[in-house]
Amino acid sequence: MDAARLDGFLADRDTWRATHCSIGKAMDVIGTRSAVLILREAYYGTTRFDDFAKRVGITEAVAASRLRELTAEGLFERQPYKEPGQRTRYEYVLTAKGRDLLPAVLALMQWGDKYLQGECGPPIGLRDDATGEPVRVEVRSPGREVPLAELRLTPNFAEGDARP
Amino acid sequence: MDAARLDGFLADRDTWRATHCSIGKAMDVIGTRSAVLILREAYYGTTRFDDFAKRVGITEAVAASRLRELTAEGLFERQPYKEPGQRTRYEYVLTAKGRDLLPAVLALMQWGDKYLQGECGPPIGLRDDATGEPVRVEVRSPGREVPLAELRLTPNFAEGDARP
DNA sequence: GACCTGGCTATGGTTATGGCAAGTCAGGTG
């Protein structure tokens, strides 16, 4: 069997449900295609409303509601800026919370590169700008990469504990 | 500015769109909440239809269509099994393609643990079963973790190149 | 041969996500 190892009461899968699971909560925030692609564009350097809509390929209506949601969730901040001879406008700037989703987004990219591009291979390569070495997303402990079968999950709370 | 560095023609954001982007393609496959949570349960060791529906907390109808899609995409394989005194049934077993999404799913978990759990902290801890060390998802080159601002993106094809 | 059980399918309804097209609004330019 190829699965993680479950510690403590987690081992008996009939007695608990992952109700407060961070994965589910994360999916509530960035579970839509447009949200993830807006993040991608932000990582590529986009900050303005129209650019998000155009580059992601979504309508302005969708861009508006998604940016509103992501800003409300604290992934973006609206910051005023002023180009010379223009009036003050607002741009959407990544916060630390938004930036910290980079591993999740790049992990999707890495997986898509491997399994969904067919003959063509990855359209874009990732490198460490400091060293020139290729960059990968890895599940690891300090010394090494950890495969699924050697991952141990431990509960941080008592069985039946009330949680928000 | 906090963003990746774009090489070659990628640098001029007005001349290209990420149309063949692996992130978008990946979102087409696992862009739904139920798909990701089914993967989570698979990583926890679930293989049977009813268990997926119950443990994820979705209806059997949703579990059926999602498992059908994920199997068609090659993330799961339907394998016959037989318990003594029972007839032959089928279970859903992760393929390498499904297993390789672990970094993406754990990256979501890690992010949710950090930003969406409030006072409670992470409900579940991850450790390397071999060493006991904590496990993290990282964007890294061989020697070190790479922050967004030091990530360089290089195109693997010519500008305007036809791609499927 | 009636019954049970795991593994689904069917029906009906709601909400979310998205597209297209058109309109609004504030403020700077000519």
Add this chain to the structure above:
DNA sequence: CACCTGACTTGCCATAACCATAGCCAGGTC
């Protein structure tokens, strides 16, 4: 002061994702 432009909003409509309830089916048990 008419016009432009970036940043939205509004209206309408299609599809997808989900829920709840109910029903079906194959093959084993009693």
